[in-house]
Amino acid sequence: MMVRADVIETKSGARLIGKVTKIDGLAITLSTDYAGDLVIKQSEVVTMTTDDARFVRLSGGTVMAGTIAPTADGKIQISGDDGVITTTVDKVASTWSLGGSDPALAALATRWTYEAAADITGKTGNSEQFGTAVSARAKRIGPTDVLQFYTTYNRQEIDGAVSSDQFKAGFDYSNNYAGRKSWYVRDEAGFDRVKDIEFYNLAAVGVGYDFIKKERQILTGRFGLAHRFETYGSPTTDDVNSAGFDFGLHHERVFRDAKLVNNLTYTPAFNDFGNYLATHESYFEVPLVNPQWKLRLGVSNNYVSQPGAGVERLDTTYFTRFVLSWQ
Numbered sequence: 001m002m003v004r005a006d007v008i009e010t011k012s013g014a015r016l017i018g019k020v021t022k023i024d025g026l027a028i029t030l031s032t033d034y035a036g037d038l039v040i041k042q043s044e045v046v047t048m049t050t051d052d053a054r055f056v057r058l059s060g061g062t063v064m065a066g067t068i069a070p071t072a073d074g075k076i077q078i079s080g081d082d083g084v085i086t087t088t089v090d091k092v093a094s095t096w097s098l099g100g101s102d103p104a105l106a107a108l109a110t111r112w113t114y115e116a117a118a119d120i121t122g123k124t125g126n127s128e129q130f131g132t133a134v135s136a137r138a139k140r141i142g143p144t145d146v147l148q149f150y151t152t153y154n155r156q157e158i159d160g161a162v163s164s165d166q167f168k169a170g171f172d173y174s175n176n177y178a179g180r181k182s183w184y185v186r187d188e189a190g191f192d193r194v195k196d197i198e199f200y201n202l203a204a205v206g207v208g209y210d211f212i213k214k215e216r217q218i219l220t221g222r223f224g225l226a227h228r229f230e231t232y233g234s235p236t237t238d239d240v241n242s243a244g245f246d247f248g249l250h251h252e253r254v255f256r257d258a259k260l261v262n263n264l265t266y267t268p269a270f271n272d273f274g275n276y277l278a279t280h281e282s283y284f285e286v287p288l289v290n291p292q293w294k295l296r297l298g299v300s301n302n303y304v305s306q307p308g309a310g311v312e313r314l315d316t317t318y319f320t321r322f323v324l325s326w327q
Contacts, residue, residue: 005017005018005019005051006018006019006020006030006048006049006050006051007048007049008020008028008030008040008045008048009045009046009047009048009070010040010044010045010046011044011045011046012044016030016032016038016040017032018030018031018032018033018038019031019032020048020050020095021037022095023042023092023093023094023095024093024094024103025042025059025092025093025094026041026042027039027040027041027042028040028042028045028048036256037256042089042090042092043090045089046074046089047070047071047074047075047076047089048068048070048076048089049068049069049070050067050068050069051067052067052097053065053066053067053080053098054066054067054095054096054097054098055095055096055097055098055100055102056068056078056092056094056095057092057093057094057095057102057104058085058087058091058092058093059091059092059093060091062085063102064078064080064082064085065080065081065082065098066078066079066080066081066082066084066085067079067080071086075087075088076088076089076092108143109143110140110141110142110143111140111141111327112138112139112140112141112327113138113139113141113325113326113327114136114137114138114139114325114326114327115136115137115323115324115325115326116134116135116136116323116324117133117134117135117136117296117321117322117323117324118132118133118134118135118321118322119132119133119319119320119321119322120132121156130156130157131154131155131156131157131163131164132154132155133152133153133154133155133319133321134152134153135150135151135152135153136150136151137149137150137151138150144175144176144177145173145174145175145176146172146173146174147171147172147173148171148172148173149169149170149171150169150170150171150172151167151168151169151170152166152167152168152169153166153167154166154167154317162193162194163194164194164315164317165192165193165194166190166191166192166193166194166195167190167191168188168189168190169188169189169190170186170187170188170189170190171186171187172184172185172186173185173186174208176210180209180210180211180213181207181208181209181210182207182208182209182210182220183205183206183207183208184204184205184206184207184208184222184224185203185204185205186203186204186205187201187202187203187204188201188202188203189201189202194311195304195307195308195311195315196232196233196234196237196308196309196311197230197231197232197308198231198232198233199229199230199231200228200229200230200231201227201228201229202226202227202228202229202267202277203226203227204224204225204226204227204246204267205224205225206222206223206224206225206246207222207223207224208220208221208222208223208248209221216253216254216255217251217252217253217254218250218251218252219249219250219251220248220249220250220251221248221249222246222247222248222249222250223245223246223247223248224245224246225243225244225245225246226243226244226245226246226267227242227243227244228240228241228242228243228244228267228269228277229241232308234308234309236309237308237309240269240275242269242270242271242272242275243269243270244267244268244269244270244276245266245267245268245270246265246267247265247266247267248263248264248265248266249262249263249264249265250262250263250264251263257286257287257291258284258285258286258287259284259285260282260283260284260285261281261282261283261285262280262281262282263279263280263281263282264278264279264280265277265278265279265280266278272306274305274306275305275306276305277302277303277304277305278301278302278303278305279300279301279302279303280300280301281298281299281300281301282298282299282300283296283297283298283299283319283321284296284297284298285297285323292324292325292326293322293323293324294322294323294324294325295320295321295322295323296319296320296321296322296323297319297320297321298318298319298321299316299317299318299319300316300317300319301314301315301316301317302314302315303315
């Protein structure tokens with residue numbers, strides 16, 4: 001049960017009690033015992049009261065530490081050691097705790113995040129099966145750009161026969177240069193011995209657009225030019241060395257602590273549009289008891305329209321993956 005509480009009053013007459021955890025100029029997040037986190041449109045809030053002192057930034061740039069209380073004429077007062085400021089709820093751009101960091105400065109800071117993931121599968125009895133997949137990713141997040149490095153190795157055996165033996169490593173850089181618009185460059189290289197690919201490299205550069213760009217959801221489309229290079233072990237399979245198009249779609253939706261991610265790419269070759277690569281991955285991620293550890297459940301598909309001799313076009317992998325992330 002909360003001993004101290006904040007109060008928000010809306011235009012509709014609702015009086016909500018909880019703890020204000022965030023104000024960003026568009027919405028107020030109120031943590032409650034009875035309904036979890038409530039996100040209220042700031043434009044619908046008439047007045048508010050906070051129990052604890054905090055830093056408040058107004059839309060004009062003024063910053064003051066103090067508590068917030070309503071006035072008789074429907075405004076709010078910020079009262080602190082430096083005096084009193086009278087304003088309105090819609091003028092509050094952001095708030096943060098006295099021991100915290102200014103969100104405006106934090107948004108400009110560059111930070112690195114890291115993750116390592118592994119899954120191991122096994123079966124004995126009528127058939128013997130063993131497989132392992134490991135991956136790692138490092139991401140540098142700046143105010144307007146994101147740089148990622150990643151690598152993955154996957155090996156599976158069924159009754160002594162190798163059903164998967166693939167490795168890849170690459171990088172992806174995107175720069176959000178204006179509003180919803182961005183440009184990107186990416187490169188990936190590796191091998192797939194089951195598909196008889198001794199070495200492959202896929203490089204691409206192009207532009208992106210955020211069809212949805214919200215705090216908890218993003219949908220980004222990409223279009224660019226690519227170069228695809230593949231060498232095969234079998235002399236009966238022609239190597240690939242061609243320019244082409246690069247299409248991509250990335251969707252991410254955050255549900256409180258959980259996350260849903262979908263990725264889709266399509267890369268046709270210029271010299272033969274019937275020769276293309278298509279990849280897809282979807283996964284749902286939930287935190288474990290220690291939030292640094294997460295469980296990722298998903299499916300990935302890799303489709304090659306013109307594979308090597310004796311190789312299926314489509315590879316589908318279902319995975320349950322443990323992920324360790326840190327900063």
